[in-house]
Amino acid sequence: MSDALNTGCFLKQLWNEPVLGVRPLHPGYEDHASEVWQVTTSSGAFVLRRSLVAGIPEVDFWQGAHHLCGVDASTLQDLRQVLTLLSGIQGVQVPRVRGEVEVEGQVYLVLEKLDGNTICSFEDQPETVMEQLGEMMARIHAQTFTWCGHPTGRVQKPLEDFHAALLDTMQMLVDRFYPAAEFRAALEHARAQLEDVPVTEASLVMLDQDPSQYLHHEGELSGLVDVEAYVIAPAALDLIGLEYVLDRKAARAVKQGYCRIRPFPDLSRVRSPYRLFCRLLSIQGKVPLEDWMNHPAFLDGLD
Known part of the structure; x- marks a missing residue:
């Protein structure tokens, strides 16, 4: 203390x-x-x-968040x-x-201090809580921006430059923290996948999605409490990071809640490169790369 x-x-x-x-x-x-x-x-x-x-701490998460969007x-x-x-x-x-x-x-x-207790896992939460999470994320994503960067506006990049900036950040992370051949090969694959994928809008996005960022109280989602890693980026990045802490039941409820507010983004074209970025940030720790990239796509096929 x-x-x-x-x-x-x-x-x-x-x-x-x-x-x-x-x-x-x-x-x-x-x-x-x-x-x-x-x-x-x-x-x-x-x-x-x-x-x-x-x-900026000398760890992958904070270095990557700062390099891409100026998080400090x-x-x-x-x-x-x-x-x-x-x-x-x-x-x-x-x-x-x-x-x-x-x-x-x-x-x-x-x-x-908001009412409620920290959520330890989304997998044991009532469907109502997960639907409310989807609704909250959709309301946040509905506030769109014509640039990417930091919410303060200190860093602003044109939407069309986001994927180039993302690849540059991933290159930095591979060079500094993950020089193994499997990460270099995955980065080259991501480079090819993003070559013709446009970014048309950006929203407030949490880079470190995790149950511990949220509170629940009496069967309701009662708050969002850890927001220091928010950036302005494509909404798909938020949802792809979230996918790692959901099971199929929770994912279905999140998507149902989200779609009440706005259409659900197409994750398929960017899932693999955005997953690689999330792994390079270690948002859920040092998971073996193959296991990470092959995680179930819980947010697909739930319409």
Whole structure:
């Protein structure tokens, strides 16, 4: 726990009321870029967050996200802007920012604590929760952009340049982290597959789709809480990353919910190259490449 957080003086800079307890919240995976606590006061519970990194961490995920779209987990201002964007979309529940303070050069963000518990697995969730997830993703994807890059607008690339930028990022990741022949061969295959595939629109997309990013409460999807890896990219990238944490039943419910809001994107032409990108980011760890690429296409054939 941060030394500053152990001092009553620090907590008094954030709350003018008694602090009853402080509990660290761990995301459940390694290489996370933020330290997060639940702080309980006499008026309720809040979430306190600070960045753990300075600059771009030397790991595949953060290097790839930065190279492609300018993601920088060291600044909480980006997180604040992404939360503001998402909170403006009807039907999307994200924490509201309640305050910010700088102590000894470190910025801390105070966030609303949403009701609910972290989802550990989508496979044991009720169909209603998964349909609500599909609806939420569709509402987010319905907000379209004429460029790709970072939600703050700090990085903007023409839509027609996205696949070239994606291939350049994958080349960097292969050269730096995955020099084995199987990854180089997969990259060349992806290059050929994307040669004539246009990108016609982009949306807010979460690069690290995982159940742990969401909350559930009393049989309902109650919130989206981890948004620091959102970018502006084709919606198909979001859904292809999600496919790895679904089973067939959950996938059917997600697709049903999504299609209530907007047409479901065609994933078939980009599934293989986008899957390779997700693997190079290690969004679900160091899965053997052949197993990763041959994962069932759960979101196909469910109409």
